[in-house]
Amino acid sequence: MASADPPFGSVAILGLGLIGGSLARDLAARGVRVLVWDRDPAAVDLAVGQRIAEPLSDDAPEIVVLAVPVMAACELLDELRDELHGARLVTDVGSTKGSIVALAEKVGIGDRFVGSHPIAGDHRSGWAASRAGLFAGARVFLSPAPSATEEAVGLAERLWRMVDARPEMLDAEEHDRRLAWSSHLPQLMASALGGALADAGVDRAELGPGGRDVTRLAGSSPEMWADIGIDNAGHLAPALAAAEARLRELRLALEAGDGARLRQLLAEARDWQGSS
Amino acid sequence: MASADPPFGSVAILGLGLIGGSLARDLAARGVRVLVWDRDPAAVDLAVGQRIAEPLSDDAPEIVVLAVPVMAACELLDELRDELHGARLVTDVGSTKGSIVALAEKVGIGDRFVGSHPIAGDHRSGWAASRAGLFAGARVFLSPAPSATEEAVGLAERLWRMVDARPEMLDAEEHDRRLAWSSHLPQLMASALGGALADAGVDRAELGPGGRDVTRLAGSSPEMWADIGIDNAGHLAPALAAAEARLRELRLALEAGDGARLRQLLAEARDWQGSS
Numbered sequence: 247m248a249s250a251d252p253p254f255g256s257v258a259i260l261g262l263g264l265i266g267g268s269l270a271r272d273l274a275a276r277g278v279r280v281l282v283w284d285r286d287p288a289a290v291d292l293a294v295g296q297r298i299a300e301p302l303s304d305d306a307p308e309i310v311v312l313a314v315p316v317m318a319a320c321e322l323l324d325e326l327r328d329e330l331h332g333a334r335l336v337t338d339v340g341s342t343k344g345s346i347v348a349l350a351e352k353v354g355i356g357d358r359f360v361g362s363h364p365i366a367g368d369h370r371s372g373w374a375a376s377r378a379g380l381f382a383g384a385r386v387f388l389s390p391a392p393s394a395t396e397e398a399v400g401l402a403e404r405l406w407r408m409v410d411a412r413p414e415m416l417d418a419e420e421h422d423r424r425l426a427w428s429s430h431l432p433q434l435m436a437s438a439l440g441g442a443l444a445d446a447g448v449d450r451a452e453l454g455p456g457g458r459d460v461t462r463l464a465g466s467s468p469e470m471w472a473d474i475g476i477d478n479a480g481h482l483a484p485a486l487a488a489a490e491a492r493l494r495e496l497r498l499a500l501e502a503g504d505g506a507r508l509r510q511l512l513a514e515a516r517d518w519q520g521s522s
Numbered sequence: 523m524a525s526a527d528p529p530f531g532s533v534a535i536l537g538l539g540l541i542g543g544s545l546a547r548d549l550a551a552r553g554v555r556v557l558v559w560d561r562d563p564a565a566v567d568l569a570v571g572q573r574i575a576e577p578l579s580d581d582a583p584e585i586v587v588l589a590v591p592v593m594a595a596c597e598l599l600d601e602l603r604d605e606l607h608g609a610r611l612v613t614d615v616g617s618t619k620g621s622i623v624a625l626a627e628k629v630g631i632g633d634r635f636v637g638s639h640p641i642a643g644d645h646r647s648g649w650a651a652s653r654a655g656l657f658a659g660a661r662v663f664l665s666p667a668p669s670a671t672e673e674a675v676g677l678a679e680r681l682w683r684m685v686d687a688r689p690e691m692l693d694a695e696e697h698d699r700r701l702a703w704s705s706h707l708p709q710l711m712a713s714a715l716g717g718a719l720a721d722a723g724v725d726r727a728e729l730g731p732g733g734r735d736v737t738r739l740a741g742s743s744p745e746m747w748a749d750i751g752i753d754n755a756g757h758l759a760p761a762l763a764a765a766e767a768r769l770r771e772l773r774l775a776l777e778a779g780d781g782a783r784l785r786q787l788l789a790e791a792r793d794w795q796g797s798s
Contacts, residue, residue, distance in 0.1 A: 369732065424724070427718075427724045428724050428728040428733055429729070431715065432732060432736040434769070435736055436732075437768075437772065437787065437788050437791040437792075438768040439768075440791030440792070440795050441787060441790050442767075443703060443704075443794060444794035445768075446703050448704050450794065453708065454641045454642075454705055456708060456738070456742075457708035457709075459736070459738050459739065460738075461708065461795060462735050463735065463736060464792060464794065464795040465792055465795040465796060466788075468785045468786075468789040472781050472784040472788055475772075475775075479776040483773050485718070486769055486772060486773040489715060492715075492718045493762055496714060497762040497763060497766070499751075500751055500752065500758055501759050503752055503755065505748050505752045508747075508751050509744045510744075511717060512742075512744035512748055514720055515714070515715075515716030515720065516713075516740060516741055518717070518719060519716050519726060520741060521725070
């Protein structure tokens with residue numbers, strides 16, 4: 247889809263993984279000038295070779311997207327703080343928002359910082375997994391820094407709407423609390439199960455379709471998720487404790503041979519599952 | 523696919539849920555005479571109305587398939603013990619094999635009893651979810667009673683091969699031990715997570731695609747899974763304890779802010795996931 251009048255002068259995307267790569271593809275297809283950087287020059291070569299983007303140069307981009315894992319995004323933000331003053335919007339794509347929003351404020355670019363968290367992607371990663379249309383219909387949480395201007399917020403909304411995502415404003419702290427339960431906890435449950443099966447010597451090929459569903463996320467990047475977990479430990483550790491307590495209740499019902507209690511626990515989860 | 527010479531005189535299927543209904547469809551399509559019973563007469567009417575089967579009558583079927591949940595299958599087996607002497611093969615489709623195999627031996631039909639466990643289906647259940655081709659390529663564990671004849675085992679293998687499944691012999695005790703890990707534990711992990719999210723007031727609509735994968739099994743039948751759990755508690759309770767221990771290790775790493783340890787735990791699960 248070509249646009250006669252691209253709404254942004256240029257967008258710099260730092261990091262060409264699943265999210266950054268897919269965003270580059272979608273923006274380029276809509277006529278936006280996309281400038282890219284990645285710590286792996288081969289990824290930049292691929293994006294340039296496919297005529298999706300140009301290598302990042304001295305041009306000051308209007309929008310800068312930090313599309314690297316949470317901790318790396320904080321490091322980049324700190325490192326580039328002076329250069330980022332030239333941008334109208336600086337955003338990221340990480341799964342936690344509290345620390346990067348606080349850092350943006352601290353380094354003096356809070357006025358133009360609006361954190362983003364697109365709920366898209368899966369356990370695959372890297373440029374090879376990126377694709378057009380990844381964000382179509384996906385929710386994107388937007389967490390502005392406290393001093394972010396309306397202009398910066400408006401630009402962030404337009405950026406994500408342009409790739410057919412659905413932006414939703416969410417305070418950074420509340421974002422991190424909610425995502426601990428809805429995203430980070432499911433990830434760690436899948437990893438806990440994968441680890442337990444590994445210890446027991448059960449091969450993944452022994453699982454049926456249901457077991458494969460439950461463990462699919464265990465294939466996610468350990469580096470990325472360790473970052474997210476440590477960054478959101480304050481909200482995530484209590485969520486893990488709640489899941490441990492539920493498992494223990496199931497086990498106690500089993501050990502007591504208490505079928506009625508077991509049915510009740512399973513029905514609570516089934517009712518939740520069927521509630522939406 | 524019609525067959526000029528159906529290899530079985532008739533197959534009685536007791537229970538027209540996802541598994542029984544799908545088996546009825548596949549056998550009928552291959553020219554086998556299928557006789558059906560269900561505690562819900564409406565399910566029988568549907569199968570008869572669609573010309574898939576006849577209602578169970580006084581005719582002695584060559585093969586009897588108990589296609590009801592584990593505990594109900596044991597009750598049926600006990601109740602019908604005298605009538606089942608007329609069959610050349612009696613089998614079931616339950617997720618545990620130890621107790622039903624022991625019961626078959628006890629009530630004197632061990633010579634013709636070969637337990638079956640098809641690894642097929644999902645969280646949906648009932649006749650409405652049944653479909654042709656459900657067993658194509660699926661593994662079916664066969665656990666013969668200790669005194670089962672070679673003829674009975676051969677018939678069980680032919681029955682499942684006819685619907686394109688892949689029968690595999692597996693001792694009942696070893697079956698229950700392995701399935702506790704590969705099937706029953708993933709089910710309870712999904713239910714534990716669903717229960718924890720229900721307690722925390724997190725709506726299912728808040729989950730991304732990964733979280734929906736992890737919790738999908740929570741929608742399974744509480745009645746069916748409580749039966750399976752109680753019947754297999756001896757193997758399943760230790761598996762649950764192992765998963766609890768893994769969750770606790772993840773939580774301790776988070777609470778200590780130990781990113782290296784967290785990465786290691788996640789990498790163990792990821793390596794397992796990628797190993798096959």
